[in-house]
Amino acid sequence: MSALLQINALVKTFGGVAATDKVDLAVTKGELHAIIGPNGAGKTTLISQLSGTLIPDSGTILLNGKNITKKPAYTRARLGIARSYQITSLVMEMTVRQNVALAVQSKEGHAFRFIRAADKIAHLQNAALEALRDVGLDVRADDLTTELSHGEHRLLEIAIALATGAELLLLDEPMAGLGPEESAKMVTFLKELKGTRTILLIEHDMDAVFALADRISVLVYGRIIATGTPTEIRADASVRHAYLGEG
Amino acid sequence: MKSMSRTSWITLAGMAALLILPPLFLWSGNEFYLQLATRLVILAIAAVSLNLVLGYGGLVSFGHAAYIGIGAYAVGIPAYHETYGGFDSIASYDGLFHVALAVGISALFALVTGAISLRTKGVYFIMITMAFGQMAYYLFFSINEYGGDDGLVIDVRSEVPGLNLDNPLQLYLLSYVALVAAMLIVRTIINSRFGMVIKGAKGNNDRLVGLGYNTYLYRLAAYVISGAMAGFAGALLGNFTTFISPEMMGWTRSGELMFMVILGGAATTFGPVLGAVIFILLEEILSSYTIFWQLPFGLILIGVVLFARGGLMGFLTTKWRKP
Amino acid sequence: MDYTLLFVQTLNGLQLGLLLFLVASGLTLVFGILNFVNLAHGSIYMIGAFIGASLTLWLGNFLIAVVIALPIIGLVGYAIEKFVARRLYEKDHLDHVLGTFGLILVLDTLAHLIWGPEGISVPLPGWLDGQVELFAGVVVPTYRLLIITAGLSVAGGLVWLVNYTRLGMLIRAGASNRTMVSALGIDIQLLFALVFALGAMLAGLAGMLITPITEASIGMGGQIIITAFVVIIIGGIGSMKGAFIAAILVGMIDTLGRAYLADIFALVMSPSAAETSAPSVSSMLIYILMAAILAVRPQGLFPPKARP
Numbered sequence: 053m054s055a056l057l058q059i060n061a062l063v064k065t066f067g068g069v070a071a072t073d074k075v076d077l078a079v080t081k082g083e084l085h086a087i088i089g090p091n092g093a094g095k096t097t098l099i100s101q102l103s104g105t106l107i108p109d110s111g112t113i114l115l116n117g118k119n120i121t122k123k124p125a126y127t128r129a130r131l132g133i134a135r136s137y138q139i140t141s142l143v144m145e146m147t148v149r150q151n152v153a154l155a156v157q158s159k160e161g162h163a164f165r166f167i168r169a170a171d172k173i174a175h176l177q178n179a180a181l182e183a184l185r186d187v188g189l190d191v192r193a194d195d196l197t198t199e200l201s202h203g204e205h206r207l208l209e210i211a212i213a214l215a216t217g218a219e220l221l222l223l224d225e226p227m228a229g230l231g232p233e234e235s236a237k238m239v240t241f242l243k244e245l246k247g248t249r250t251i252l253l254i255e256h257d258m259d260a261v262f263a264l265a266d267r268i269s270v271l272v273y274g275r276i277i278a279t280g281t282p283t284e285i286r287a288d289a290s291v292r293h294a295y296l297g298e299g
Numbered sequence: 300m301k302s303m304s305r306t307s308w309i310t311l312a313g314m315a316a317l318l319i320l321p322p323l324f325l326w327s328g329n330e331f332y333l334q335l336a337t338r339l340v341i342l343a344i345a346a347v348s349l350n351l352v353l354g355y356g357g358l359v360s361f362g363h364a365a366y367i368g369i370g371a372y373a374v375g376i377p378a379y380h381e382t383y384g385g386f387d388s389i390a391s392y393d394g395l396f397h398v399a400l401a402v403g404i405s406a407l408f409a410l411v412t413g414a415i416s417l418r419t420k421g422v423y424f425i426m427i428t429m430a431f432g433q434m435a436y437y438l439f440f441s442i443n444e445y446g447g448d449d450g451l452v453i454d455v456r457s458e459v460p461g462l463n464l465d466n467p468l469q470l471y472l473l474s475y476v477a478l479v480a481a482m483l484i485v486r487t488i489i490n491s492r493f494g495m496v497i498k499g500a501k502g503n504n505d506r507l508v509g510l511g512y513n514t515y516l517y518r519l520a521a522y523v524i525s526g527a528m529a530g531f532a533g534a535l536l537g538n539f540t541t542f543i544s545p546e547m548m549g550w551t552r553s554g555e556l557m558f559m560v561i562l563g564g565a566a567t568t569f570g571p572v573l574g575a576v577i578f579i580l581l582e583e584i585l586s587s588y589t590i591f592w593q594l595p596f597g598l599i600l601i602g603v604v605l606f607a608r609g610g611l612m613g614f615l616t617t618k619w620r621k622p
Numbered sequence: 623m624d625y626t627l628l629f630v631q632t633l634n635g636l637q638l639g640l641l642l643f644l645v646a647s648g649l650t651l652v653f654g655i656l657n658f659v660n661l662a663h664g665s666i667y668m669i670g671a672f673i674g675a676s677l678t679l680w681l682g683n684f685l686i687a688v689v690i691a692l693p694i695i696g697l698v699g700y701a702i703e704k705f706v707a708r709r710l711y712e713k714d715h716l717d718h719v720l721g722t723f724g725l726i727l728v729l730d731t732l733a734h735l736i737w738g739p740e741g742i743s744v745p746l747p748g749w750l751d752g753q754v755e756l757f758a759g760v761v762v763p764t765y766r767l768l769i770i771t772a773g774l775s776v777a778g779g780l781v782w783l784v785n786y787t788r789l790g791m792l793i794r795a796g797a798s799n800r801t802m803v804s805a806l807g808i809d810i811q812l813l814f815a816l817v818f819a820l821g822a823m824l825a826g827l828a829g830m831l832i833t834p835i836t837e838a839s840i841g842m843g844g845q846i847i848i849t850a851f852v853v854i855i856i857g858g859i860g861s862m863k864g865a866f867i868a869a870i871l872v873g874m875i876d877t878l879g880r881a882y883l884a885d886i887f888a889l890v891m892s893p894s895a896a897e898t899s900a901p902s903v904s905s906m907l908i909y910i911l912m913a914a915i916l917a918v919r920p921q922g923l924f925p926p927k928a929r930p
Contacts, residue, residue: 103509124513125508125509126508126509126510126511126512126513126514127511129510129511130511134509135509137506141503141505142503142506143498143499143502143503143506143507144503145498145501145502146498146499146502150495150499154496154499154507154510157492157495158510158511158512163495163496164493164517165491165492165493166487166488166493166494167491168491168492169487169490169491170490170491170492170494173492212510216511359715359719361719415916415917418916418920419920419921421715422653422715422859423921425659426659426851426852426855426859427912429848429851430855430909431909431913434906434909437905437906438905441901441902441904442902443898443901444898549844550848551726554661554719554723557716558720561716561720591731593727593730593731594727594728594731594732596727597724597726597728598724599724600720600723600724600727601706601724601728604710604720604721604724605710
């Protein structure tokens with residue numbers, strides 16, 4: 053087993069409060085690793101340090117053995133990390149397809165290409181359409197992003213993360229705000245996706261997490277109190293006590 | 300798609316009118332209107348270039364008049380030395396040299412000031428670009444050799460192979476062709492993969508950074524292109540007015556350019572041109588009635604901001620669609 | 623080196639800095655609390671100068687004129703807030719810039735209509751017109767000392783107002799949490815109008831104080847507004863402390879640069895080259911300072927805490 057993502061003693065404090073308190077975590081290549089924890093446990097802060105929007109105070113983050121702790125967000129994206137956001141973050145003024153095409157063209161190394169119209173570049177558009185088809189949004193490809201429903205926005209977030217071709221997907225509550233039907237759809241989709249990419253999933257929906265995850269880490273007040281398979285986590289007394297509120 | 304074709308139609312009709320009407324004025328004995336149209340078209344080039352960063356990029360540059368000034372001095376200073384001696388290395392009447400100088404120095408100024416300004420965001424960016432514009436203003440203001448605040452008369456216009464810029468019609472047509480070229484350049488850039496990044500960063504910069512784009516570099520590139528194009532407009536303006544002074548790069552000039560873009564419609568191909576037309580004509584008409592024309596003019600500008608965002612292009616393409 | 627001259631130039635720099643602070647403090651106050659960019663702040667400074675000048679000529683007493691002119695310029699600010707600025711708060715900064723740009727044209731033309739195209743100069747009362755010997759050999763104009771005293775008093779007054787009064791508490795709360803202030807049942811519109819009027823009075827006072835040295839003229843607003851922007855960019859937009867330190871810094875560097883740059887350049891280059899390049903560089907000095915500071919600290923020296 054080789055770790056795609058290796059986090060060592062990561063610390064991030066805000067005004068004296070440790071949002072991430074010496075977190076160690078290894079995400080194995082190909083696994084779907086879920087992080088659960090009560091509100092305010094520091095899950096999004098952790099993801100933000102992995103994606104590069106926040107820089108840790110101390111500790112290291114290794115991606116494929118390469119130290120990326122202090123690298124800017126765009127460099128990490130280039131190295132193969134894609135993130136979906138808890139609060140939908142899309143270019144609302146563009147079409148759905150253009151949003152995904154931007155993700156596809158990010159694989160080209162740079163976009164200092166001034167002449168050909170992006171909308172006329174077949175391989176870009178086809179790849180974008182394909183990613184949209186994967187999440188069932190291809191019918192809405194040429195609509196303005198702002199016209200989509202909340203559920204569709206969540207799916208589009210995933211399609212964009214996929215289209216970057218990133219090895220590691222950081223999915224921050226992909227089911228936030230979805231109804232039961234849409235949630236079920238998302239779970240089905242993530243099940244299909246599982247195994248093709250390495251996924252670090254943050255999610256509140258416990259049924260979904262236990263159905264999807266290969267391993268689960270439990271984050272409470274910035275510390276990881278347990279890591280294991282769903283079965284192990286379910287049986288773990290400290291988790292039951294600290295988080296599930298039992299015993 | 301219907302509004303698309305409406306937009307194209309307005310653009311083509313407007314550009315056709317700009318091609319045909321001014322020469323007609325000249326032949327009917329109203330050279331004044333050709334002069335007006337020349338100034339208008341040259342400022343439209345600057346507005347089109349500002350639109351690249353302001354309209355499409357969402358970068359509120361309040362210092363674009365500086366590039367017009369740099370471009371104009373890039374004509375005036377070599378011509379001055381060719382006439383009066385000194386500074387042999389740049390003394391020249393050669394139009395191509397003037398343009399190279401105008402575009403090159405504007406690009407360099409944009410690169411240096413943009414590199415600092417683009418580190419800032421929002422209102423800081425507005426103010427710092429404004430301040431850098433004023434810096435250029437005071438630089439030329441303080442150089443007595445080139446007339447300081449009195450300005451500099453260009454005795455000899457740029458020499459361009461096959462053209463005579465002393466001929467008002469030729470100068471107009473050259474400016475017109477340059478405007479069309481500028482519009483096509485911006486349009487091409489904005490539809491390219493580069494343009495997608497620029498537009499995407501306007502809508503959601505964090506998202507673009509998260510996708511792996513160092514948007515700072517892309518914006519800097521757009522800023523340099525925009526500055527270089529505005530510098531070219533300045534070289535034309537210098538040839539048109541044959542008189543240059545720091546006044547043409549003051550911050551109020553930058554404000555006027557911004558207004559042209561917003562008035563006509565930001566992030567549209569023809570909007571900045573339409574804005575320049577309306578702006579210049581309004582100024583001309585109001586000032587023919589009263590020396591206090593800036594009072595109604597200012598009120599109109601305030602009204603536009605309060606009630607008509609989206610500009611004239613937005614108005615023309617959406618209001619008409621409803622039967 | 624002539625230390626007397628250096629001392630006098632330093633005083634001049636201090637005087638310029640304090641005048642800049644009067645203008646910049648209003649600008650930064652309005653931005654910090656209303657999140658509003660007011661380009662027309664320079665025009666208010668100009669109108670303050672004209673009102674002060676007219677009243678001085680009419681009443682024959684400069685100080686009484688200033689005392690009467692201050693509430694008037696406050697009312698002008700209140701009216702501008704009520705009829706234009708208030709409608710712009712909810713829009714973005716680009717709209718603020720464009721709207722207040724239109725406002726400049728309106729206000730400058732109104733000044734032209736009311737006071738005519740010529741500038742108005744104002745005589746000082748006799749007791750202010752003289753010079754004071756501070757210590758042996760150092761003689762400075764009495765009026766400059768008045769400006770410095772007035773500037774420092776206002777700065778002190780602002781510190782007191784913002785930190786130790788109920789209005790100041792509201793101002794600080796309004797800056798950090800608009801909804802909380804309205805939830806407390808305080809008329810936030812009135813609060814904003816008062817802040818705007820206060821900013822107008824500060825700018826107007828600066829205009830009145832400068833008039834006896836220069837004159838009241840139409841173009842004066844456009845010149846100072848850019849420098850005031852440079853001040854608040856350097857200080858950190860919205861920060862009163864930043865505005866004060868940056869204003870003094872800019873005032874000093876500008877004044878001393880113009881006075882001594884040629885001498886400094888002459889140390890490293892030929893006298894004639896120094897003579898020709900110094901004016902250009904000194905006129906750009908504050909912008910170079912701004913660029914250098916922003917290159918290191920993009921948010922200025924004292925960036926206020928991020929608003930929610």
